[in-house]
Every structure is written in structure tokens, then in C-alpha cells.
Amino acid sequence: MAEMLVLITAALVIVVFTLWQLKRMVSGGRRYPYIPQERLNTPTEQAFYTAVQRAVGTTVLIACKVRIADVLQVRFRQRHRRDQRWWHYFRLISSKHVDLVVCEPHGGRILAAIELDDRSHRRGDRQRRDRFVDDAFASAGVPLLRFTAGGRYDVQKIQERLAPYLTTSNEGSDTCPNTRSITS
Template sequence: MDWVTQGNFALAISALVAVLVLARLIAVFGADKTGYCSAGVLLTGAELHFFRSLQQVIPPGCYVACKVRLADILLVSQGANRKSQCRAFNRIKSKHADFVICEVSTFRILGVIELDDRSHRRPDRKARDVFFDSALQSASVPLLRVPVKREYEHRELRDLLTSKFSPRRG
């Protein structure tokens, strides 16, 4: 190869590498290829049905939040070493509570409601539920498990909520 051909060859290789890098960047960061799409709805049909019942019976001064990360309800104890803290956080960061009852005036967490459908009978879900329950219990966060039903008796649900999650008075 003569000098001119070598220069063109190097230029062609550089251009090819630049095109490949640009194509990769577009594939990774392209606006229409993020790999995400809308879930469409926040709550399943069963969760929405229960939420509507909750709204009708929620005690005065309370607010219902939906699908709250466990890591937003619980904090990792500072007494553990850094590795233990990271491990503990990793166990809660991807789990969520179906509903969290808060005090309206302060958004203090009053408790958690888990809506249990058939999936909670699976071994993997049972293990998750044992961890979930014990984590909330260790942080003194009240938990109410409610089985999925076609209809919820409002008086019964109101009594459960009032006894379990009423805001402090005074």
C-alpha cells in the first residue's frame, strides 16, 4: 500500500468505528428505545376494588397511600456494619406494601395493609410474607393482612382500621 492508500484505509477504519459507536449510543440512549412502556394502571382490579372500599371507611385524619416501597417505610438500623446495612437495604428496596395508612397532618406511618390473594399461597410468596411481616414487626409498624374478597363488609373493615390505625389524639 502506498501512503495515500494507507491514509484512506485508516480514515475508513476510523469512520467505521465512529459509526459503530454512534449506533451503539443511539441504541442505548435513543428516546424511542428505552426499554420501558407504561404499565397502564397502578392497581390491579382486586387492589382497586379494595382501595375503593378503604376510601369509604378510612378513619378521619388518615390517608391511604398505594404501592409504597418497603424501603420508604423502613430504615436500616445504623448499628450494623456497612456490609450488613447494604445487605439489609437490598432485601427491602424492591419490595412494596400494597397500602400504607398515614396520619394526614404529619404523614406519620400508622400501619401497612397487605391484600392477600391466591398468590400468597405459593412457597416463594410465603417466604416473602414471613420476611415482610418480621421486618415490619421489628420496626413496630402495625400490619393488617386482608384476604381478597368480592365484597368487603364496610362496618367490619372500618372497625379493623379504626382499632389498628387510628391517629394519636392530643
């Protein structure tokens, strides 16, 4: 009877170990501490996105929370292994985002970027970040428009501010005008 109990226990251990190994193989053997965000945008950002969407209609594509390094690129590449200039400038933009990017619907050419400035943009660290972002976009010749966060958004005013940048290549201009950010 004792031998039978040992055999059953050993078989059970082998089955559990085998199932655990299979699960590790299927899941890649890694466990990361990630959980999903509840939503992409805050309620204020979503209200603004909806207003921008109403202002531009279906003429453009609007992307949310875009990494600046996906909008701008560093002009030069490394010349040799010890040349860290490219990495220095890339790191400055790689972890920063803009709230919205407006693109052509076909081809995705970037027409303008948009920042929604809430109360946090009054802090000194955010103001330094905002100055850097403004200068980076201006140096690249990509329009960056700033809007003040609020409870309601005037679709007509948004449309008027965006209108100069919504010319698609099919309608004329192939380039974005070089502008600095403008606060409304």
C-alpha cells in the same frame, strides 16, 4: 445538473443530520424500553382500596403500592467501607412493596400498612416473603394488617380492624403499637 443533484442531496443529509442531533439533545440522547402501565392497581386491588377509603373516610391518607424501604429503614449505618450489613438489610426491603399504607393527613406519619393476600400468597415463595415482611414490620413496630382478597369487602370489618391504628397525634397517641400482622 449532476452537481446540482449532489448539492441538494448533501444539503438534505445535513438538514436531516442536524434535526436528528437536535432531537437527541432535547431528549437527552437516550432511548429506554419503557412504556406506561395501563393502571396502578388491579381491579381487585382497586375494589379493596375503595372499601378501605370508605372505611376510613377523610381522616387519613392512603398510599398505594409503597416500597417497604420507604416505610422501614435499616437501624444502623455502615461503620467502614467493607461493612456490608446495611446494604444487606436494605436490599431485602428495597424491591418489595406493600399494597397500602395508611398515614396521618398532616405530616404523613405512618399509622399502618396493609397487604391484600390473593391466591398467589399460597405459593411457597410468597409465604416465605410474607413471613419476612411480617417479621420486618413487627421488628420496626409498624402495624401490618393482612386482608384476604375477595369479590366484595365489608367496609365495617375493615373499619373495625383499622380503628386501633387510626389515632392521630392530635387525638392522643404519638406511637404505633408494636404488632405482628393479622390475617382476616
